[in-house]
Amino acid sequence: MKATLERTDLLKSLTHVHRVVERRNTIPILSNVLLRAQGGDIQLKATDLDLEIVETVPAMVDVPGATTVPAHMFYDIVRKLPDGSQVVLETTSDEATLEIRAGRSRFTLQMLPESDFPDLTAGDFSHGFSLTAGDIRKLIDTTQFAISTEETRYYLNGIYLHTVDTPGGTKFRAVATDGHRLAQAEVPAPNGAQGMPGIIVPRKTVGELQKLLENPDSEVKIELSETKFRITTGPVILTSKLIDGTFPDYGRVIPKANDKEMRVDRDEFKEAVDRVSTISSERGRAVKLSLAEGRMVLTVNNPDSGSATEEVAVEYAADAMDIGFNSRYLLDIANQLSSDTALFRLADSGSPTLIQDNTVDDCLFVLMPMRV
Structure with missing residues (x-):
């Protein structure tokens, strides 16, 4: 694999992707970010087996290929490279290390094979619709503080998203509670959301979404099933497992x-x-x-x-x-x-x-x- 890309583009993408990777991992491959160079771009992917982020970055690909390198180390290297520099990524002939070059800087990182990298995105999504990033941010920001951190009541460790019929029409509603307080916010339900299953989006996924939804006017595509949730915003695709549990009948406490x-x-x-x-x-x-x-x-x-x-x-x-x-x-x-x-x-x-x-x-x- 050999590809050249802008340091600014690579750093922005790594900033999104590397946060998913836990600092301590018992499974070595989960400490790595997957790089796949083909056509005119590089795809970066990271996962913790519950949450996966994929982002595509424009690049000049001389030799297509794929590999994985330690995510946090790679991020720190790119962060410290000179602003405005061109970064060259090239695997060595023995397929054991990735060489990173920018100006006079040279780094080599140990690689693990791409074939070991897990894929979270298998499965069909039963419902799909679009919302603006501003609407999703409103739902998340208004309710996130009330998410429970008590692990024994795991079904409260996220935001409950569902549709409800109200006198003002069908609404797309978010609810979070920790038993001491409850927060509820809603926006008009988009086409395609009617009949969706109620889903509980985990706390970590919610935190990542807040950081990804930067432009409030951008269109965001949401796909979901009873076990998975996927959101596409620009070049970023976030896929997450959902909390497998039943959210309580919150209407009784209002x-x-x-x-x-x-x-x-x-x-x-x-x-x-x-x-x-x-x-x-x-x-x-x-x-x-x-x-x-x-x-x-x-x-x-x-x-x-x-x-x-x-x-x-x-x-x-x-x-x-x-x-x-x-x-x-x-x-x-x-x-x-x-x-x-x-x-x-x-x-x-x-x-x-x-x-x-x-x-x-x-x-x-x-x-x-x-x-x-």
Whole structure:
């Protein structure tokens, strides 16, 4: 194999691809990136057996061929090469090493045969449709913070994507929950999504998608089945296994009868929570919200360090009540709201609270209270 390509193109592609490769691997081939040169480009592929990323880079191919080299080492070499340089990749005659040349720099990397490299992409996809990268980013960014990290409840370790029929038409919805909070966002369902199986996209795949979807206006092709999920954006194809489990009936935890409404300036509320939580303990993080007509007092008490209070003007006309929340969870939700005013729908100090944008209704958040 021998090919020449721009260092900038190669580095951008390796940045996407090498992140999939785990730093420590018991299977040597999984530490490598597959390079396949043919026609007028080089294809780079990496996998951890659950997730696979393939990207195509334009190149001048003198001798077609394929090989695999250590992904992180290859990425570090290319990252340190001079900007704007031409990179030549050439396998040695004994097929044992890959030579990398750029200007006066020379590197050789040990290779493993291409035939050992696993392929994740086998199988048919039952549904396919397109969305803009901006819509997918919205679904992911709004819900990702609520993904559970508790391995025993593995079916919560991802974002649940499915379609639902609503009075406003069919929606493509994303939901994530960790049992303490729930986040839901939706966009109009694209043609081809109707009747799709509900799928749970794993946390690692979600993180990679966030980094790949750079241009919000670009069209992204999505294909899925009950076990696999594939997304194509520009020259990048990401294929992932899905979490094999049943997502809980989340509709049961979204409160329907919370009759106390409180409206507060989002930024003012965020800053006040951030200030008073400075005093909270790393373990507790509890902040008490004392609501009365027209005002809210935020209080944090930490027996080890002291206390903090701050008063914020709110629109609230119901009975006075005290309710406690995890301050970090409150900030996570406030950061996802897009309108200037946050709407809280409350029932009592022991029941879940519904939080929404005051003017936009395509996302909602549910937060369980804490004892304070």
